[in-house]
């Protein structure tokens with residue numbers, strides 16, 4: 291089943307003379323096993339698209355479906371539960387909770403859903419981002435890059451079907467940045483769907499499809515070349 295679907299989505303920010311068409315009729319489907327990168331100049335609507343996909347914002351018109359359910363049809367409470375279970379976010383502002391340790395931050399979405407053995411899962415997720423031994427540290431006891439990896443671990447933990455990432459490698463050196471993309475890729479290869487907003491073509495190269503936005507519309511889409519096509523190129 292299609293994990294994320296946007297149907298003719300428009301989002302106008304503001305009203306009257308100052309109104310901005312942040313998204314101007316976007317349709318998009320992301321399937322299980324697919325990593326889609328979104329690129330485009332500043333102000334082209336990338337963050338708006340990600341916020342709508344994650345149910346953090348609502349379209350002015352059009353529909354956003356996750357796992358076949360229209361997010362706008364859910365009550366606030368249902369939407370919160372839907373998001374927590376199915377959607378993982380890695381945003382530029384990491385949203386780590388300062389009073390919780392790394393492991394507690396990572397386990398939080400599971401704890402809120404009453405999942406057992408959340409601590410064990412959180413420690414495993416932390417070790418996957420090379421943070422063995424950091425479980426009991428608080429965010430302010432970690433570097434920016436380490437905090438970013440905690441945020442990645444929190445986004446990928448559990449049965450998330452959709453992962454939304456906004457420049458997830460922002461504060462990381464290039465080697466750690468590559469680790470993050472590899473983790474995202476392997477989550478997708480295991481059956482999740484992901485949307486990655488990036489300004490960096492090297493990061494977009496990890497995607498199956500790259501969508502280019504300008505002024506709230508899709509101006510180009512590039513598909514990852516099939517190896518066979520590459521081999522047959524003279």
Ligand SMILES: Nc1ncnc2c1ncn2[C@@H]1O[C@H](COP(=O)(O)OP(=O)(O)OP(=O)(O)O)[C@@H](O)[C@H]1O
Pocket residue numbers: 303304310311312330331332333334335336337338339
């Ligand atoms: N809350 C808001 N109120 C008014 N205008 C907004 C709001 N959020 C975004 N916009 C406007 O909508 C347009 C799209 O913004 P958006 O943040 O989605 O772009 P972006 O491509 O993510 O930009 P960047 O790469 O700089 O993060 C811009 O013109 C922006 O100024």
